[in-house]
Amino acid sequence: MRFSVTVFPGSNCDHDCEYVIRDVMGQKVEMVWHKETDLRNPDCVVVPGGFSYGDYLRTGAIARFSPVMKSVADFAAKGGLVVGICNGFQILCEAGMLPGVLIRNKSLQFICKNVYIKVEQTDTPFTNACKPGQVLKIPIAHGEGNYFIDAEGLKKLKDNRQIVVRYCDPEGQVTPESNPNGSLDAIAGVCNEKRNVFGLMPHPDRSGEDVLGSHDGQVIWKSILAAKAGVA
Amino acid sequence: MTSSIMDVEITPQVIKEHGLKPDEYDRICKILGRKPNITELGLYSVMWSEHCGYKHSRALLKTLPTKGPKVLQGPGENAGIMDIGEGWAVAFKVESHNHPSAIEPYQGAATGVGGILRDIFTMGARPVANLNSLRFGPLSDPKVKRLFAGVVRGIADYGNCMGIPTIAGEVVFDESYTENCLVNAMSVGLVRHEHIIKGRASGLNNPVIYIGATTGRDGIHGATFASTEITDESTEKRSAVQVADPFMEKLLMEATLELIHNDLLVGIQDMGAAGLTCSTCEMASRGGAGIEIDVAKVPQREKGMTPYEILLSESQERMLLVAKPGCEQKVHDVLAKWDLHAATIGFVTDTGRMVVKENGKVVADVPADSLTEAPIYHPAKSEPAILKKHRDFDETSVPDCKNPGEILEKLLSDPTIASKRWVYRQYDHMVRSNTLVRPGSDAGVLRVKGTSLGLAMTIDGLGSYCALDPYEGAKIVVAEAARNIACSGAEPIGMTDCLNFGSPEKPEVYYYFDRVISGLGDACRAFNIPITGGNVSLYNENPSGAIDPTPIVGMMGLFSDVNTAVTQWFKDDGDPIYLLGDIGGTIGGSRYLQVTHGKKTGRCPHLDLEAEHRLHQVLKAMADAKFLQSAHDCSDGGFAVALAECCFTGLTHEEAARGAKVSLPGKGRFDGRLFGEAQSRVVVSCKPAMGAQLEAMAKKFGVPCEKIGQVGGKELAVGNEMKVSIDKLADLFFTSIEKQMA
Numbered sequence: 015m016r017f018s019v020t021v022f023p024g025s026n027c028d029h030d031c032e033y034v035i036r037d038v039m040g041q042k043v044e045m046v047w048h049k050e051t052d053l054r055n056p057d058c059v060v061v062p063g064g065f066s067y068g069d070y071l072r073t074g075a076i077a078r079f080s081p082v083m084k085s086v087a088d089f090a091a092k093g094g095l096v097v098g099i100c101n102g103f104q105i106l107c108e109a110g111m112l113p114g115v116l117i118r119n120k121s122l123q124f125i126c127k128n129v130y131i132k133v134e135q136t137d138t139p140f141t142n143a144c145k146p147g148q149v150l151k152i153p154i155a156h157g158e159g160n161y162f163i164d165a166e167g168l169k170k171l172k173d174n175r176q177i178v179v180r181y182c183d184p185e186g187q188v189t190p191e192s193n194p195n196g197s198l199d200a201i202a203g204v205c206n207e208k209r210n211v212f213g214l215m216p217h218p219d220r221s222g223e224d225v226l227g228s229h230d231g232q233v234i235w236k237s238i239l240a241a242k243a244g245v246a
Numbered sequence: 247m248t249s250s251i252m253d254v255e256i257t258p259q260v261i262k263e264h265g266l267k268p269d270e271y272d273r274i275c276k277i278l279g280r281k282p283n284i285t286e287l288g289l290y291s292v293m294w295s296e297h298c299g300y301k302h303s304r305a306l307l308k309t310l311p312t313k314g315p316k317v318l319q320g321p322g323e324n325a326g327i328m329d330i331g332e333g334w335a336v337a338f339k340v341e342s343h344n345h346p347s348a349i350e351p352y353q354g355a356a357t358g359v360g361g362i363l364r365d366i367f368t369m370g371a372r373p374v375a376n377l378n379s380l381r382f383g384p385l386s387d388p389k390v391k392r393l394f395a396g397v398v399r400g401i402a403d404y405g406n407c408m409g410i411p412t413i414a415g416e417v418v419f420d421e422s423y424t425e426n427c428l429v430n431a432m433s434v435g436l437v438r439h440e441h442i443i444k445g446r447a448s449g450l451n452n453p454v455i456y457i458g459a460t461t462g463r464d465g466i467h468g469a470t471f472a473s474t475e476i477t478d479e480s481t482e483k484r485s486a487v488q489v490a491d492p493f494m495e496k497l498l499m500e501a502t503l504e505l506i507h508n509d510l511l512v513g514i515q516d517m518g519a520a521g522l523t524c525s526t527c528e529m530a531s532r533g534g535a536g537i538e539i540d541v542a543k544v545p546q547r548e549k550g551m552t553p554y555e556i557l558l559s560e561s562q563e564r565m566l567l568v569a570k571p572g573c574e575q576k577v578h579d580v581l582a583k584w585d586l587h588a589a590t591i592g593f594v595t596d597t598g599r600m601v602v603k604e605n606g607k608v609v610a611d612v613p614a615d616s617l618t619e620a621p622i623y624h625p626a627k628s629e630p631a632i633l634k635k636h637r638d639f640d641e642t643s644v645p646d647c648k649n650p651g652e653i654l655e656k657l658l659s660d661p662t663i664a665s666k667r668w669v670y671r672q673y674d675h676m677v678r679s680n681t682l683v684r685p686g687s688d689a690g691v692l693r694v695k696g697t698s699l700g701l702a703m704t705i706d707g708l709g710s711y712c713a714l715d716p717y718e719g720a721k722i723v724v725a726e727a728a729r730n731i732a733c734s735g736a737e738p739i740g741m742t743d744c745l746n747f748g749s750p751e752k753p754e755v756y757y758y759f760d761r762v763i764s765g766l767g768d769a770c771r772a773f774n775i776p777i778t779g780g781n782v783s784l785y786n787e788n789p790s791g792a793i794d795p796t797p798i799v800g801m802m803g804l805f806s807d808v809n810t811a812v813t814q815w816f817k818d819d820g821d822p823i824y825l826l827g828d829i830g831g832t833i834g835g836s837r838y839l840q841v842t843h844g845k846k847t848g849r850c851p852h853l854d855l856e857a858e859h860r861l862h863q864v865l866k867a868m869a870d871a872k873f874l875q876s877a878h879d880c881s882d883g884g885f886a887v888a889l890a891e892c893c894f895t896g897l898t899h900e901e902a903a904r905g906a907k908v909s910l911p912g913k914g915r916f917d918g919r920l921f922g923e924a925q926s927r928v929v930v931s932c933k934p935a936m937g938a939q940l941e942a943m944a945k946k947f948g949v950p951c952e953k954i955g956q957v958g959g960k961e962l963a964v965g966n967e968m969k970v971s972i973d974k975l976a977d978l979f980f981t982s983i984e985k986q987m988a
Contacts, residue, residue, distance in 0.1 A: 026409020
């Protein structure tokens, strides 16, 4: 399967995405500089984490104007798979490709640690290899991962089953203590209505191998591979 | 040029304001054969500051061991480099940013990280890890809380934005640092041998190119400021602190590595302390060449800047490079890709002089070497009377403890010993997906992708020991850092040091400095560990006195097979627990004596260098043989704290906390054996079937080894005297700082 990873000035998880896709999952990966418009015919586009444009103005707010983002939007509009991780999620929200916004963590501090997330929806191309309610141990590393959306938007997310993953404890219970950043409804990741664009704050790019503390992130990549194969 | 500046008369007052002594001024006149103008005086002022010129420390630093078969680059470049095999090398260095952080904690600490990162990627190495060592006054002080929070946020924001994991560090809270906090930042990079590049200029007429951020008026005289004591007026020198832009530095790093990897450069150097001045004269001096630049070509942030200001600005995120012939356009193309400023500001000459022009008119013309060769001083030294008092302290005047469980709880809650989770959770310690052992164990461990190699790294300091006995204390700092590496299963291969002291012009301070250097050197020689570079930070004092003499050691460890890495926490119930080394029994210099009795005195523990070296070797051998389930050294808080940490630090890696039941070896004072800080001790555990082999191996290496108990249960029980709930201990340990900072 062919992946393209967008690279913005200030992206810094682009290496992690490249590594996990190519060396752990054994797939083809192209790195696409933000000034380019040719995505190089991918099956899936990954918008990686980092600090695109130094988070200046607002996270993801400048990156969405990069030439490559027009191509990503067109690709998604045609049904192409797009996944945004961490800053990538923020960029997709800023670009209007995903609903909601990500604001400062409730603690007002950057938080880096392993968290647990519960897979709420398995009928997406990004989670089809998960069992319903499966708990994944995946790290977060962000200062602005506090998901917010207005009441109407939240209702829509629920009605359309767009809340894909939520923060939980190791047993899968969604509790106030297990929500690391104050996200509304413990939302860790959402998809669009067409279910072909997915954004999440936790890092499946950093959790593909046991030596790193967890291989649970692999199931996200496996789902994408399965989707391409026509399972989802 | 602004004539008013050029017209400044060089009076004794002007010379003094530049931090130069009258005889230093005379020396400048002799070098030039004339009086310097104000711009030239500025050049000498910054380059002959202690920060850049090491004038009070160079003579002693030269006694330190710097050579070894793995050393590819020793002191004198931006960072030291060591071979780690398979065509890879590791670049690493520690540097202080104490003075700026004391005045402006957020920017001071952030620019400290930025500076050390530039030192690494300037060598052609991609930074892969950051570490830091921080010291503040007691955490109960609101001013300290503000400083601590600001420094941590500054480090976090810079490293996180750059995408470099901060994987290890230490934080100490002690009254000696109340007015002078210490912020030492270390960075580690990986480089292929063929990409190593140095900070030197050569090749007549090769273009000298400036890249990165524009030059502003910030940070002028930062180096000179860092070479004086902190007083109430220091806060007025806030303009000497620079402003950080990690995004700019990220672009600069990627562009620099691209330039180096595309083989476009002769040499490159970052602009850190003393800015354009330092990079220009050092590159010329190292390359045995000269450089001529025109400051009018330097990209400027503000209008009307004088040559003096442009040369002395410490605006961050800038580099100076010398391109290979015919590569100038390619250099500009790479920089354009990254949307960075680049300007050809001069060329290499063969005159050995640093010539500065402004629109073609010469404004400074001095021998480049003369700037990099600051005067060398051999200050007077005398042993402080307090040292004898410490030596003569009578331990029997302190009653033995009767409530060890409560003391253990108190020690684990002590901010110096307690978990630094509040700190490291603000640092991205996982980015680049190489971090195999995250903060929480004795050393951070990284893999080197595409190889079986791994790196272990730690940063340690023991100011309180050095205050009691600078020679022994310095030996212990090196030993403890190397022991942390050995506990992780790696071989300590090299170190970098940052020497934080008060004013060298005071004989008592210089006595400490002299003895510390002896201790560091003797320990490094005993362990065959070369020092590949570092930094000296003097004048860490204020009207009420100097800081504790505080050498900080960054230690690099190497795994040929990173799968042999060991962590400090117990793994399985039923595993036997051993103590390697002798339990000891003195309490002098211990954290216990400080925390429970309010006494910072006594004889600091003695370190037997040979016994310590054997311990490092046996730990490595045991790790290589895969005998070990865990290994953790006894340091602050002694045997009891080490055992407790073995029980619950698995929680840092989402593993279970486990109890243990052990007997207390040795005889004599109960508190000495439980909480004393005798050296060369490590608590290890192994699978039950491995016990006999482990004991045999210890015997073979001549390291004392005693089976003391086994892992299991929910409590830590030591003999019949102490039994404490692990959950309770863990809660105190992990939340102590969080609660105080809430």
